[in-house]
Amino acid sequence: MSVPDTPSSAAALAGGAWGDAVIKFGNSFGAVAGFLAILLLVFFVAGRARGRLARPLAIAVFLGPAVLLLLVGLVVPLLRTVYLSLRNDDGTRFVGGENYGWAFTTESVQEVLVNTLLWLVIAPLAATGLGLVLALLVDRMRGQAVYKSLIFMPMAISLVGASIIFKFVYESRGPGQSQIGLLSQLAVALGWDDPPNWMLSQPLNTFLLMAVMVWVQTGFAMVVLSAAIKAIPDEVTEAARLDGAGGVRLFWYVTVPMIRTTVVVVLTTVMITTLKAFDIVRTMTGGNFGTQVLANEMYSQSFVQFNTGRGGALAVILFLAVLPLVAYNIVQLRKERGVR
């Protein structure tokens, strides 16, 4: 961090910035080029192998790098985190289940767990429900692609960006000043003279943070469910109609069962995202004012307070919470693969 001694001669600064950019892109593309060069070389050498060596060599080359990276990056760290969670905060002494006891009995952490549970139930249900309604409605409209694109758009925005967008929407000012936050202005327009500071009013603030997640995820739910609805074979709806099923009944007894798997997959996918996401809470409230969630608490325990034991325990709890969701998805997937 060098502070320019001349009061911001923008040209010089910009020049430095461009030079910096060239060096960085050089590093970046150099890495890519090196990576591809090594691969080509390995392919060339291994491709010349014949006879009994060829198969094992092919397996090693194709699977080796990925398996190695997964072992070093996920499998071993997973085991190590479990191990660390059973030791004290600087990892020097075995303490058994003490960290887990701390997590479930400390009042502040209990609040975190309750918040996380709220997030886990409300945000996915809201996003998936709204997504399903939109998927059903948007289908017959003219220019549906435009509506879909616009509702889907937040999916491309980072959660940090989304948080800043909504921080601005929720910005509030005291009475007598003109409001610059959209929500406060709406409240004023509806006759509420002095709307509260949204981010400070518990428990409302947690729900307002969830709204950001719903805003981001609804488009995803809509797009996937809309595709599922379109994929229902015409013969099925046709047959049901010949049997005399009308619109709403047809929806309940044909459409819903046909897309049930997809709904569940979308629901669990959004749940997993919700559970792991800490960006929103971190950026908007920093976990203060009773809005803290598990993922963010885990981060601050591990990397702000350096309590590897407690952080590890929270990470394990997070893992155990995600496990049933993903297990269910895997079972579904196995069924589908079996059908193939």
Next chain:
Amino acid sequence: MSVPTTGSARQGNPVRKAFSSPLASVFVIAVTVLWTIPTLGLLVTSLRPKQDVTADGWWNAFLHPDLGLGNYHTVLFEGGSGVSTGLMPFLVNSLAISIPATLFPLVLAAMAAYGLAWVKFRGSDTVFFVVFALQVVPIQMALIPLLRLFSGGAHLGSLTLIPPVDLKGSYAPVWLAHTMFALPLAVFLLHNFIAQLPRDLMEAAVVDGASHFKIFRSIVLPLCTPALASFAIFQFLWVWNDLLVALTFAGGTPEVAPMTVRLAQLAGSFGGRWELLTAGAFLSIVVPLIVFFSLQRYFVRGLLAGSVKG
């Protein structure tokens, strides 16, 4: 992988009829407007001069428009109150991190997916499901040990397995971490696609004496371009938008940290400087938005591959 859209069924489908009324259209339009307004507000605010932003709400800009790109220049090259550097280096970092972190897992996962699908060996199904199941692992679980590995190496007793590497101030840890974390999903998605390639085509190539490497290069990669593109977009957006991995492995310096990290910092320190914060935020979302709107079809295809039978 493509979702069939049937033109003839459109007209007479009673489910769609039941759900299509003027009221339904009003609802969809209302949601669309509601979904678009926050981002519009960000854009408008970032174009307004400082005094206007603090004076009244951004919707007033339509009454007395006074818009310009001044905030962007300030936030890119000058910084602002108590911030010494602009966002420019962080923007460069975001790109320099995202491109390799998209390409590495893409190539490695395509190789692994091919190996699992076509170089059959005992236990390859098990390997596939273990890799798939690793999606379960929240990144949070791998952070502490991985950070220690990068800074301290790995030791078994007194035996050094992996020597500590001094990667401070370089992108390598961020690239590596992103690559590792992306592999489970990438292998799964690409495997679904690669496993469906026509069997006779593959067998013909083997009969012709082509090695697995040649088949991979000259048959699999060209045929899988759509799937590769889908995942590449997905991963690029994921890396560009990621905060957790960057925060852990890149720190907060202008040498390595990407936009998201800087913005998260600024959200605290720029408290009242909405004109700068909004400009910074819009800068960070403009690249993903361009990618998204120009390549939306591939992106959606990638999404559907994971959850809807194609």
